Amino acid sequence: MPKRQQAVKIAASLLAADFRCLRQDIEAVEKAGVNLIHLDVMDGSFVPNISFGPLVVKAVDQLTDLPLEAHLMIRRPDLFAEAFVRSGADTIIIHYEAPVSLHSTLKLIRSLKCRVGMSVNPSTPLAVLEPFYGELDQILLMSVNPGFGGQKFIGSVAEKIKRLRDSLDHQGMEDLEIAVDGGINPTTAKTVIENGARILVAGSAIFNSPDYEQAVRFLRGTEKEGPCSRN
Ligand code: DX5
Ligand code: ZN
Numbered sequence: 001m002p003k004r005q006q007a008v009k010i011a012a013s014l015l016a017a018d019f020r021c022l023r024q025d026i027e028a029v030e031k032a033g034v035n036l037i038h039l040d041v042m043d044g045s046f047v048p049n050i051s052f053g054p055l056v057v058k059a060v061d062q063l064t065d066l067p068l069e070a071h072l073m074i075r076r077p078d079l080f081a082e083a084f085v086r087s088g089a090d091t092i093i094i095h096y097e098a099p100v101s102l103h104s105t106l107k108l109i110r111s112l113k114c115r116v117g118m119s120v121n122p123s124t125p126l127a128v129l130e131p132f133y134g135e136l137d138q139i140l141l142m143s144v145n146p147g148f149g150g151q152k153f154i155g156s157v158a159e160k161i162k163r164l165r166d167s168l169d170h171q172g173m174e175d176l177e178i179a180v181d182g183g184i185n186p187t188t189a190k191t192v193i194e195n196g197a198r199i200l201v202a203g204s205a206i207f208n209s210p211d212y213e214q215a216v217r218f219l220r221g222t223e224k225e226g227p228c229s230r231n
Contacts, residue, residue: 009035009199010216011069011179014060015051015149016203025207026063032212037066038181038201040149041084043074046098047147054080054087061088069093071119071181071201073146078105085112093117093140096128106135117179121145122154126164133173138199139164143192144182149203153183158191165196186218186225193221 012034017025026037039057044050061068069091070084077094078101084092092109096102096118109116118132119140129139141161144151161178168176179199180192189200202219209215217223 008193008197008220010206010219011036011038011199011201012206013038013040013149013181013201013203015040016207018207022060023063026060028212029206029216030064030066032206032216034066034206034216036199037064037068038203039068039070039089040203041070041072041074041080042147043076046075046095047073049147054083057084057089058087067091069115069117071140072098075099078108081105081109081114082112085109085114089114091115091117091137093119093138095146096120096124096132102132103135106132110135119146119181122157122160126160126167129164130167130171133168133171133176136176138177138179139168140179140181140199140201141197142182143180143184143188146182151183153185153188158188158195161192161195161197184219186221189219190221 012029040051042049042051067090068088070089071093077098081092092114094105106116115137117138117140118136119142121142141157143153143157164178177198178196180197181201184200184202185205200219206212206215218225
């Protein structure tokens, strides 16, 4: 099957989960058929919010067999990547905007036998990613400014996905997956899938829904929202 037609993966962002009953929420998204658990790590410096660290990632790892991706919105991913791998992260995503030596940080993560991703903020141009193509398993395009869940999808990112997919295919990087993070709902999901995204990160669209299974089907586009099914 051509890569562009491959199945879409849904990554549930736990930022929107109910931390009073994390176990139940994790079991529920697993049952709903998500493919990945997305863990938003924030340090209060790279982004104006603080979330959680390796301790929580380790607990989540003990609660699920789903692959974990740690999205490090922190200034020093070079110092902390190893702790997240040891806590059970299967993929580490660092930000292009982090003020560290990016090539050596990617190399360090790879040496820990972990999948590697790089993320760019909505205003960062795609051209900066090209030198890293060969070192990455996935590219995460932020479709909101990082730091908070529940924001509105920034429309201009839709076209950015298309341009990145074209650039990757042009350079023989068909296996390099594009993930999109922020403001994903059934409507924006349809657009980003059409434009070449293969991993959709979603927090609010899943956890704020009364029916996680239906929410996931809406995101995949395997069930359409009708006038009576809107949450
Ligand atoms: C934002 C985070 C996102 C966010 C997604 O900094 O990286 O993963 O939690 O949340 P929603 O789906 O609510 O936009
Ligand atoms: Zn994220």
